[in-house]
Amino acid sequence: MVDVSQHELVPEHTVLDDDELEDVLEEYNIKKTDLPKIKRLDSALPDDADVGDVIKVVRDSRTTDRAMVYRLVVE
Amino acid sequence: MSTTDYNPIEKFEHVDDDIAAVVEDTELPRRLKTNVYETIDERDGAVTIEQADDIAKAVESKYLETRVDPLDPVGTVSAQSIGEPGTQMTMNTFHYAGVAEIDVTQGLPRLIELVDARKEPDTPMMTVHLEDEYAENREKAHEVVWQIERTRILQLGDISTNVADMLVEIDLNEDTLRERWPTYDDVVDVADEIAATIDNKLGVQTRRNGPVIEFGPEEPSYRDLLQLVEDLREIVFKGLEDVSRVVIRKEELERDGETVEEFVLYTEGSSLGDVLEIEGVDASRTTCNNIHEIHRQLGIEAARNAIIDETMNTLEEQGLDDVNIRHLMLVADIMTNRGEIESIGRHGISGSKESVLARAAFEVTVNHLLDAAIHGEVDDLDGVTENVIVGKPIKLGTGDVDLRMGADTSGEQAD
Numbered sequence: 315m316v317d318v319s320q321h322e323l324v325p326e327h328t329v330l331d332d333d334e335l336e337d338v339l340e341e342y343n344i345k346k347t348d349l350p351k352i353k354r355l356d357s358a359l360p361d362d363a364d365v366g367d368v369i370k371v372v373r374d375s376r377t378t379d380r381a382m383v384y385r386l387v388v389e
Numbered sequence: 390m391s392t393t394d395y396n397p398i399e400k401f402e403h404v405d406d407d408i409a410a411v412v413e414d415t416e417l418p419r420r421l422k423t424n425v426y427e428t429i430d431e432r433d434g435a436v437t438i439e440q441a442d443d444i445a446k447a448v449e450s451k452y453l454e455t456r457v458d459p460l461d462p463v464g465t466v467s468a469q470s471i472g473e474p475g476t477q478m479t480m481n482t483f484h485y486a487g488v489a490e491i492d493v494t495q496g497l498p499r500l501i502e503l504v505d506a507r508k509e510p511d512t513p514m515m516t517v518h519l520e521d522e523y524a525e526n527r528e529k530a531h532e533v534v535w536q537i538e539r540t541r542i543l544q545l546g547d548i549s550t551n552v553a554d555m556l557v558e559i560d561l562n563e564d565t566l567r568e569r570w571p572t573y574d575d576v577v578d579v580a581d582e583i584a585a586t587i588d589n590k591l592g593v594q595t596r597r598n599g600p601v602i603e604f605g606p607e608e609p610s611y612r613d614l615l616q617l618v619e620d621l622r623e624i625v626f627k628g629l630e631d632v633s634r635v636v637i638r639k640e641e642l643e644r645d646g647e648t649v650e651e652f653v654l655y656t657e658g659s660s661l662g663d664v665l666e667i668e669g670v671d672a673s674r675t676t677c678n679n680i681h682e683i684h685r686q687l688g689i690e691a692a693r694n695a696i697i698d699e700t701m702n703t704l705e706e707q708g709l710d711d712v713n714i715r716h717l718m719l720v721a722d723i724m725t726n727r728g729e730i731e732s733i734g735r736h737g738i739s740g741s742k743e744s745v746l747a748r749a750a751f752e753v754t755v756n757h758l759l760d761a762a763i764h765g766e767v768d769d770l771d772g773v774t775e776n777v778i779v780g781k782p783i784k785l786g787t788g789d790v791d792l793r794m795g796a797d798t799s800g801e802q803a804d
Contacts, residue, residue, distance in 0.1 A: 316665045320673045323691035341419065348460065351728035358688030371690055376697070376714050382420075385689075388728055 324358045330368045330384065338368070338384055352385035363387050397422075402429040408441040415449040462785050463564070464723075467716035471700075474709040475500060491636055491655050499703045503696060506724065506732035508681055513631070515664060515677040517654040523669035524651035528571065530637055533669045535569045537656060538635040542621055545569070546584070546600070550618060554652040555609045557617055561600040569627060576600070583625070583626055590624050591617060632658040661686050680730060690727050696721040696730075747774040 318324055323361060330338070339346060354365050363369060367387045375381035397409045404426050412425050425448055427434045436444070457463055479496035494502065502510055517537065523529045542548060546561035567578045573579050584595040584602050596603040606613035634657040641648050656664075659677040664670055665686065677683065684692035699798060700717045704710060712784040723738060724731055731737040735752040742748050745768045749757040759767075770776055773783045782788040 316672045318687045318691075319689050321691065323675055323676065323694045324687050324692050325694075327688075327690070350722070350726045352689055353728040356688040357686060357726065358690055373690070376718065385728070 318357045325371050325373045327358050327360055327363075328370050328372075329360055329363050330370045335368050336371070346386055349384050349386040351388045354387055354389055359387065365389055397426045401426050403430045403432070403434040403436070407438045408436070411438070411442045412445045415445050417449055417452055418443075421448065421452060458786075460785050460789050462475070463719060465773075466718045470712055470716045471500075471704075471720070474704060474707075474712055477709065478707050491634075491657055495703060495706055500700065503680065503700055504705070504720065504724075504733045506680065506730045506737065510679050512657075513657045513659040513677065513679050514657040515632075515654075515661060516673040516675065517635075517656060517664055518674035519652055519654070519669055520671045521710045525652075526653065527629045527637075529669065530652040530654070532571055533667060534637055534654060535571065535627060536667050536669075537628055537632050537654065537664060539630055540569055540626045542624060542626070545798065548618060548621065550614060551603075552611065552614070554605070555614055556605040557614065557621065559621075561602065561685055563600055585625055586624065587621065591620055593617065615799075629658075629660045629663050631660040632656045634658070684730055689728055689730075693721045693725040696724060697792055712726040742772070744768050744770075744772050744775050746770075746778050747772050750774045750778060 319327070334371045335346070349368065352359060352369055354363075359369065365387050369387060371383045371385060373383060374380045397412070398406060398556050399405050408429060409426075412422055415422070417425070425445055429441055429444065475497060478500065491514055492512055493499075493514055498511065517533070518524070518717045519530055519533060523533055542559065545565055546559050549558045549560070550556070551558055561580055561583065563576045570576075570579045574620045580597055580600060580602065587593065587595050587602065587604065591604075593604045593606070595602050604617070606617060636657075638655065639650055640653045641650055642653075643649075659679055659682060661675070661677045661679070661682045664675060665672045675697065680692050680695050680699065683695045697714065697717050700720065701710075701712075701714060704712050704717075720733065722788070723735065730742075733739065735748075739751045740748060742751075745757060745766050747762040749761075761768075768775055770781065771778060771784070773785060776783045778794045
């Protein structure tokens, strides 16, 4: 299997731990379920990600240097 | 990093209480505040409190200026900003003038295809980048070409049917075999392999005599014989079934600030998953123009990037590159928001709106109203479209602000 994380179209995905998640939700004043979603079977998902986890995606942004976005893992 | 117990004074050597106070006083988000601290810190204490205040204020005003105002209808603005240039696009399919004579749908049809999230583009194609020596050496590059381009029997030799003996005869062209199987030393081996493939796929017994392969149906039957020929034409002996043609081009590319010449392959038809596995293919740069294939192989974030790239390229190709990329990013964000690619339209985003009236206003009005009536749906009139329909002010911009008169009679008035 090809390592998709090396592909230039794929930004870095990491699983967010609980503390960081709380900060993110507080910063945006939202619930976890308001976040954009990512499917459990997504090819770029880290191996240790499970349904209910929040993934932090660090995009090479076109409008700023780097952009941090978050996606909730769903079934 | 935690927002609640974040302490810039501890974290940065040259940030003291006063500087922290002026920076914390701004409306900047956490990340920008940290950036300001970092910048100040890098000056090794040369920043006075006044200067720090100026920096913080300047960053704040720049930030507030560039921010989208609350209740700004960003979606509507994006729709207009993409829609207007869209009226200037060509209605026709053009072929890729510069790039290797491969026909690719462009202009408005391509843009529609992208936002409709069609399962298959009209003209699927891949851009295959190669690794190391494969990218530099033409022969090596050709090895990869033959791994990708599908080879059927008609490309390898002549077929004839001998009705008298109930035989299909294939006269293989040895030069073609040598060309398409460059790693084999002996054409005989190739011919053997082809014969074996035919045995396998058609369930017949082939006989090979030099470059000639012949076989026939078990029972003499004219119908079976013709059927065998039909099936034979469909067998893919080498390469990927979906790729009908590969064009090889030498290109100058920027890499690590240097200009390098390398071979790049363009394919008609696409099969990204298979191509990424082939030896010599650079799996980190190879892409295709099918956003669903990218989603399957590389995930939703890659699909989002592909949507932005493809829409921007389509616009640029038509000289409409002054469309701000933020509009395309918004489109891509909304299309990938649920973790899978949704189309913009009645089967996708617009069709999954909460409000009955908003859906009915978009397309197939009667069906939506009828379904809503049958199911007893309720419309809360929260959105824009619904309020336009019933003639109430929309909750956008100034429409969401209420003015209240002070009932206070002390002489002070609301301003």
